[in-house]
Amino acid sequence: xxxxxxxxxxxxxxxxxxxxxxxxxxxxxxxxxxxxxxxxxxxxxxxxxxxxxxxxxxxxxxxxxxxxxxxxxxxxxxxxxxxxxxxxxxxxxxxxxxxxxxxxxxxxxxxxxxxxxxxxxxxxxxxxxxxxxxxxxxxxxxxxxxxxxxxxxxxxxxxxxxxxxxxxxxxxxxxxxxxxxxxxxxxxxxxxxxxxxxxxxxxxxxxxxxxxxxxxxxxxxxxxxxxxxxxxxxxxxxxxxxxxxxxxxxxxxxxxxxxxxxxxxxxxxxxxxxxxxxxxxxxxxxxxxxxxxxxxxxxxxxxxxxxxxxxxxxxxxxxxxxxxxxxxxxxxxxxxxxxxxxxxxxxxxxx
Numbered sequence: 001x002x003x004x005x006x007x008x009x010x011x012x013x014x015x016x017x018x019x020x021x022x023x024x025x026x027x028x029x030x031x032x033x034x035x036x037x038x039x040x041x042x043x044x045x046x047x048x049x050x051x052x053x054x055x056x057x058x059x060x061x062x063x064x065x066x067x068x069x070x071x072x073x074x075x076x077x078x079x080x081x082x083x084x085x086x087x088x089x090x091x092x093x094x095x096x097x098x099x100x101x102x103x104x105x106x107x108x109x110x111x112x113x114x115x116x117x118x119x120x121x122x123x124x125x126x127x128x129x130x131x132x133x134x135x136x137x138x139x140x141x142x143x144x145x146x147x148x149x150x151x152x153x154x155x156x157x158x159x160x161x162x163x164x165x166x167x168x169x170x171x172x173x174x175x176x177x178x179x180x181x182x183x184x185x186x187x188x189x190x191x192x193x194x195x196x197x198x199x200x201x202x203x204x205x206x207x208x209x210x211x212x213x214x215x216x217x218x219x220x221x222x223x224x225x226x227x228x229x230x231x232x233x234x235x236x237x238x239x240x241x242x243x244x245x246x247x248x249x250x251x252x253x254x255x256x257x258x259x260x261x262x263x264x265x266x267x268x269x270x271x272x273x274x275x276x277x278x279x280x281x282x283x284x285x286x287x288x289x290x291x292x293x294x295x296x297x298x299x300x301x302x303x304x305x306x307x308x309x310x311x312x313x314x315x316x317x318x319x320x321x322x323x324x325x326x327x328x329x330x331x332x333x334x335x336x337x338x339x340x341x342x343x344x345x346x347x348x349x350x351x
Contacts, residue, residue, distance in 0.1 A: 039129035048078040049086045049105040051096050054313060054321025058110055059087055061276055062324055064221045065212040069146045074109040080137050100124050153211050171346055174204045179239050183246040196338040206238045218245035259295045267297035267332050275328030278320040285317045301329050
């Protein structure tokens with residue numbers, strides 16, 4: 001029996017050495033795509049992967065909407081190819097080139113040369129068909145046309161709305177005061193502050209709509225509505241919009257629980273409602289680094305504005321890049337100014 005056992009062991013080892021190693025089967029649910037990642041394989045995968053840097057002309061988040069001429073062009077190119085776009089942001093040009101060389105992406109969407117006849121993008125090596133498709137698609141006029149389109153989107157007429165008076169009558173701010181009072185009590189906010197924010201968002205027009213897709217009295221984005229459980233067909237309903245907005249304000253306030261003063265916490269929440277919490281946290285980190293009070297809006301506001309400058313949005317403390325901070329800085333101040341007006345007017349009428 002002992003000899004038989006040795007013989008069987010020898011046979012198994014011989015069999016293993018004489019057969020090539022079998023490929024590990026793919027995990028259930030995974031898709032395996034063979035071949036080099038040139039155009040046909042990209043179209044089969046359904047995704048174009050592009051690299052860029054954060055910046056005003058490249059790629060940035062603006063109130064929950066992605067902008068930047070290079071991003072918008074790349075999105076158009078991906079659409080031309082019939083695929084979706086995945087844009088990934090790198091820290092610097094060295095990382096861009098390294099990741100492209102490593103095959104992590106299909107192209108760089110950024111001007112990295114001085115040839116004015118092209119947009120300066122670079123397609124990865126081993127992708128001649130993708131490079132050919134790009135050169136057939138790209139025309140110098142595309143860049144200038146997209147710049148004009150972005151300027152139009154960011155113009156002062158970005159929200160379509162009917163302008164209503166700041167107050168209906170003595171002591172009455174709007175038709176929606178009862179909703180502001182009811183839902184303001186739920187989250188412990190002065191209803192007049194909610195009313196001031198609503199006027200800043202939509203001038204009390206429930207049918208207001210922004211170019212980015214925000215709708216209703218409180219200008220809620222469709223993706224935010226989904227997050228809050230607000231049906232999209234109810235986004236223009238006044239009460240539903242106010243109720244959802246107060247839940248969002250309460251959620252944001254919870255994320256700023258480290259801010260001790262309630263008024264300052266509300267200011268940072270309002271800034272986040274407009275400009276995005278991630279950008280506000282970036283500004284707070286810079287503020288703290290430079291010896292200012294990261295929990296005081298007047299100090300943070302300075303860095304919200306500075307996130308337009310490469311020196312700041314390229315800082316290693318900044319995680320979310322470039323920010324168009326002017327509107328956010330003004331947004332909080334305008335709401336606070338109007339809130340004080342409402343407080344004085346409503347208080348006098350109640351005496």
